[in-house]
Amino acid sequence: MQKTSLSFVILTAILVIVFLMDPLAQYGAVEANPYTFAPGLHVYSPTSGLTYIPNVVINFKIYPQNNVTDIDSFSYNLDNNANSTLTFRIRAENHSVNGIVYTVYPITVYKTIENLANGVHTIAVYAHNSNGTISSIINSTITIDTTLAIPYTAFIISPLNQTTYNTTQVPLTYTINKEILWSYYRLDSTKSSDLKNFNGNISLLALSEGQHELTLAVTTKTSPTSQQPYQTIQRIVFFIDPTAPSLTPTLTAPYLPPNDRNAPHLEPTFYLLPISIIVIIIAIALVIFSRRKTFQRITGKGFES
Structure with a gap:
């Protein structure tokens, strides 16, 4: 009987831990805003007035009305210099709103402009349409400070x-x-x-x-x-060069401050609640077993299993 009760206590403790830690594990898994695919232009970068160091990303999406667009190509220029072509891609996205799944085909542009000099810069982005017109999409003034x-x-x-x-x-x-x-x-x-x-x-x-x-x-x-x-x-x-003088690289582990580790980690307080509950359950079980033994010594018989 005691072995059966002990197994039951241990199983209960495990179930309690799983029950408590499951919502904790799900914490932070928040669904993205489903309304960010409304038709129109969504610019993520660059933003006028911000300071960048030293690379700037041109990143935007266009969600066409009814998935139909007349845009043929994109270009950009830096500091009013010659235009350069921007590559783009069209890829299906599924968005769920109130249980209904919508499939849209946004135009996505992502371009990194690297190693800009310190100072103020202007970035202009244009859409070239199939009817020959050109539309201005982005016109930003930014600052570079590499220090x-x-x-x-x-x-x-x-x-x-x-x-x-x-x-x-x-x-x-x-x-x-x-x-x-x-x-x-x-x-x-x-x-x-x-x-x-x-x-x-x-x-x-x-x-x-x-x-x-x-x-x-x-x-x-x-x-x-x-x-x-x-x-x-x-x-x-x-x-x-196999014939060069010996130069053996030393593999040194990178140093990171204690609270700034590369790998994801959980704080010690994450485990306090489950551990406390285990201790309480085990304490209750020990009290029950102790009383059973006392009762058996007094009555001379045990419980039925």
């Missing part, structure tokens, strides 16, 4: 820029004292599709002899000027 980006820029430990290694395996590691959302790298390529996500430190394997170009993109949780994510992009060139 604000220093604490938010990853310090690359390995590989070092303009350095020659005599091994075909080189560690990729960096350090940054900010909370990281994503980190990507790209080797010997200029295509966005070749960016690979990685966490912590990895090794670049099977490197061929000769020159290599590494692109490192790191997105931190906040930026120097707002609570929005912020991305820095760095490019370095290194070389592989």
